[in-house]
Amino acid sequence: xxxxxxxxxxxxxxxxxxxxxxxxxxxxxxxxxxxxxxxxxxxxxxxxxxxxxxxxxxxxxxxxxxxxxxxxxxxxxxxxxxxxxxxxxxxxxxxxxxxxxxxxxxxxxxxxxxxxxxxxxxxxxxxxxxxxxxxxx
Amino acid sequence: xxxxxxxxxxxxxxxxxxxxxxxxxxxxxxxxxxxxxxxxxxxxxxxxxxxxxxxxxxxxxxxxxxxxxxxxxxxxxxxxxxxx
Numbered sequence: 001x002x003x004x005x006x007x008x009x010x011x012x013x014x015x016x017x018x019x020x021x022x023x024x025x026x027x028x029x030x031x032x033x034x035x036x037x038x039x040x041x042x043x044x045x046x047x048x049x050x051x052x053x054x055x056x057x058x059x060x061x062x063x064x065x066x067x068x069x070x071x072x073x074x075x076x077x078x079x080x081x082x083x084x085x086x087x088x089x090x091x092x093x094x095x096x097x098x099x100x101x102x103x104x105x106x107x108x109x110x111x112x113x114x115x116x117x118x119x120x121x122x123x124x125x126x127x128x129x130x131x132x133x134x135x136x137x
Numbered sequence: 138x139x140x141x142x143x144x145x146x147x148x149x150x151x152x153x154x155x156x157x158x159x160x161x162x163x164x165x166x167x168x169x170x171x172x173x174x175x176x177x178x179x180x181x182x183x184x185x186x187x188x189x190x191x192x193x194x195x196x197x198x199x200x201x202x203x204x205x206x207x208x209x210x211x212x213x214x215x216x217x218x219x220x221x
Contacts, residue, residue: 022158022159025159025163026159026162026190029159029162029163029190029194030193030194030197031197031198075155075157076155076157077157078157078160086163089163090163090166090170
């Protein structure tokens with residue numbers, strides 16, 4: 001059995017989405033089976049058209065949205081969604097949507113980016129991530 | 138290391154300069170997938186993580202790290218041979 005890596009992605013701010021996407025890509029590259037459980041802000045960020053949405057910045061970067069956008073463009077930093085997609089290309093990465101958040105925000109699986117595979121409850125994620133190196137972001 | 142590298146004929150060179158961590162590694166993995174066994178692939182990278190990332194990946198994926206070469210300033214060439 002290969003080793004596992006899991007992320008509970010709760011934050012929808014750009015800095016944390018970026019960090020989670022890079023960690024996911026790295027873990028997938030290193031041959032881990034990765035499960036990303038999307039909940040609350042993290043799930044909202046995965047609504048269809050995510051790459052076209054204006055980024056949400058955390059408090060410490062408030063007011064810097066435009067500047068960050070310019071820096072990222074000038075330096076050719078890939079969008080976090082692209083990092084997640086490359087992770088899926090090189091390895092085994094599964095995106096699971098939290099059923100409670102889906103109901104709270106009236107979302108259907110078809111409202112989300114197609115890389116999100118399934119809507120599941122928390123117990124399913126706990127089972128899926130058993131023995132995994134797990135992060136809450 | 139450099140003399141070994143000079144004698145190594147590269148099958149392909151990936152120009153990943155300007156790409157951010159883990160971009161150069163991801164490019165290498167994509168190329169290794171479609172390469173033939175025995176192919177030698179070089180990655181040009183300006184990302185400082187690549188010189189630790191690519192050797193770690195090569196060890197894990199059981200490919201051969203041929204070497205790391207200084208190219209120009211912060212640019213390195215990391216060479217990997219596909220072994221299986």
